[in-house]
Amino acid sequence: MSKSDKNKESADQPKGVNDILDEQISTAVYEYKRSNKRLFVSALSAGLEIGFSIFLMGILFTLFQGSVSNEILHVLISIAYPIGFIFVIIGRSELFTEHTTLAILPVLNKTRSIKSLFTLWGIILFGNLIGGYIIGGILVYFAPEIGIISNEAFIHLAHKVLDLPLQMIFVSAIIAGWLMGLLSWLVASSQETISRMFMIILVTATIGIGGLHHSIVGSIEVFTGLLIDPTISIIDYVSFEVISVLGNALGGVFFVGVLKYGQRRQHA
Template sequence: MGNRSVDPSDTQKSYNQVLAQEIRAGLREFNRSSSSLFLSAVSAGLDLGFTLIAVAAVATLAHGQSELVSQLLTANAYTVGFIFVILGRSELFTEHTTLAVLPVLDRQRSIWDLASTWGIIYAGNILGGLIFAGFAVVIGPEFGIFELSVLGEIVAPYTTHSTLGLFGGAVLAGWLMGLLSWLVTAVRDSSGRIFFVWFTTLLIGFTHLPHSIAGHIEMTAAVLATPLGIGAYSHFLLVATLGNAIGGVFFVALVKYGHVARGSTGETGLTGGYMQVYEQSQQSGENEKGAVNED
């Protein structure tokens, strides 16, 4: 039996398809009720809490290991909650930062709509993470999952940087999360999605880049169980949130949307928002195909 050649289009979509699908996904979230969006965001905050459990458990068990081995193990553990959230399709602020801004760039939603959607998702994530952090600091030691002392070690990278350093790291984390949203949409199969979620969040965890929601859960647990003060937590959350938002919006949404939308408009000669141009070109292609079939 001969080997079947694999067409890359079978597993990967064109950049036009990816952007169109990202815009449609963003529009679906704008069209959801506020209560539905909020509950999904709370679920994401709760599910992401399993990253805290996994990292704390591995950090407890990895004592005595070399620094490289310990970092690799904890970085792999860091991916757990993100896999649950992204494949489970609940609303995570850093991933949705990119999705929500695309319909605004395409002139289908207003800045006010964007701010409202971001606010609902962010508040739900914070609440869900807060609940899970309180649960974890009680259950973790009770069941011997982790020692409370490791919580201070986990958040140390967030408390030792300057404000500018923390902000720069958060921009990179937001950039990676926005890129992850694009990559997950680009592949057609679940195994590809799992790989990209694992690899991207592994990189964030290994380099200790500040992710506002995952870091919020870790910092909240540390505030509850260690001498870490609320001031350090508040400083982290503010800086990380701003950095994540800027990274996701500028480096992914603006750049990706800009190069795809401008390229598509130039190729087709059509004018209007990207989705209008995309749908017109798709319809034109279908009409041409129908005419060929009739001939």
């Protein structure tokens, strides 16, 4: 068998649990070693890039609202949801909901401290939010002016994630965090870029169609609504963001980070 055939056979074989965890831990340790400035810039980039999900969802709402049923409109908008995640994850920018799972692994492995974990999370979350505010402000400023996104689209997207009791947002955010943690795991298990893109589309479209609450995408949705709709207050935004961040973190850390790490111990 030639070397190329061996490489192809290796690429076709799925990675084992320990192989994926070792890769995840190695990646996480590398992130811990990066300077705070580089982490922030990468996180800022992710916040900007994830905004293209809002951009495309807003365009589709504006184009099809009133001409198709609400159910079909919801599916169309949800199809647009993954685009920002593809830009972020394939482009290797730092997204908070990926790091809720990734960054906990070296802590469980006792190579990093809880303090360093919260520092890493804080830098990435802050960068993501600032990037989201920038892209959200840009979209609200220029998109209605050139007629590609209506103000109604921004208001619809904001109320879609806001108009639930906080306890329901929390549960929804836990499930979204769980799915994002699984996505990090699935991307690491995939050998090729096309496979990774498929996983990103599959998982994030599930979040979109399910109406689940993602703290970074949701931040932009509510922030753009806040800039336009006087019925949305800063208290609404802060309440939503705190609850969704906590839910995403809990879902990613426990249901994926802790359980998958426990799976490694069982395989050891």
